[in-house]
Amino acid sequence: MKQQITPYLSFNGNARSALEKYKDIFGGELEGLQTYGEADYPTPPGADDLLIHGRLRKGDLVIMVSDTAGGREVTVGSNVSLVLEFESEDAIRAAYEKLSENGIVYMELQNTFWGATYGKVRDEFGITWELNFQQ
Template identity: 55%
Template sequence: MKHQATPYLTFDGKAKEALAYYKEVFEGEVMNVQTFGDADFPTPPGYDERIMHAQFKKGALFLMVSDSFGEQSVTPGNHIALVLEFESEEEINNIYERLSKEGTVHMELQDTFWGAVYAKVQDPFGVIWDLNHTKG
């Protein structure tokens, strides 16, 4: 793995408000904001202005943020995932296989439009893992 797991916070349409709040509280920087409307991805009506992905940084503090998508509901306990960035496709394949064996797959391991191999798996203990390997 490339580095420590990164917290990924998901909100139900309030990601912009949360980012503004964190910017004020921590005096940090909001970066790489992409809305669902910006993405080359089919989105439900009314989602164009919701945040698909954004980053927040202040010193060593680094968070990723998005709004929920489609039927995904956000409740305390399922709105935080840990993101792992992998060095190789072999490494992500091995971890995905092990996690999905006893876990619940939320998104199958697949190529993405952002140039990565990605999957989302919830382990048997309720922890949600976003697995990502950026190609190239």
Template identity: 50%
Template sequence: MKHQATPYLTFNGNAKEALDYYKQIFHGDVINLQTFGEAEFETPKEMDERVMHAQFKKDALFFMVSDSITDQSVKTGSHIALVIECDSADEIQTYYDRLKEDGNVLMELQDTFWGAIYAKVKDPYGITWDLNYTKE
């Protein structure tokens, strides 16, 4: 394989809201956003403003996002977790503080037996984020 797998997150009509949230958390950029209304194939009118495809990028963090075509067809939760390898103790603390504000802490930020600082937080959109900083 050329590079690691890219996570793809699918939402039930709130992908734009989720992308705005991730911009606040990670201070990254939404790139290549296209709505169903901009696509060159026919979809129901109520889909026009929903995200057909978008990409999110912040340094090495990269994932793709879309809305489901039908309401409530996506089951969010424990079926996906995204691991963020942080560069410093300050960075992991920053992301942890931002995520826990509106999220649900599954594992408090703490020193681990594997020589890292680690936390697990589920965000308001049902996505679980594993934050890891391997200490020197």
């Protein structure tokens, strides 16, 4: 596993505005901005222009964001998750199994359109983890 946890912030349609404000505050560069309409992913109605993913990077500081879509609403407390980047398939599978034990699986560990093995779980303590192994 890499030695950094990255915050992932979810928004109700204003992720791009939030990233631009954070860039103004912290400096850095916006990276990887992709809308639902641009992604090879089923687009919920009305979500074409919303961000499916974006990043602000300044040195070692990384903040990731996305807009919710498809009728899901963000509530304070459920709008932050922690992203862990893994260095092997075995390591991500082991962490996924342990974190999902007595928790809730939001997305099964699977291959994704961005070329990674990815899964999303809420552990038994209520913390949401996004696990990613870029192949």
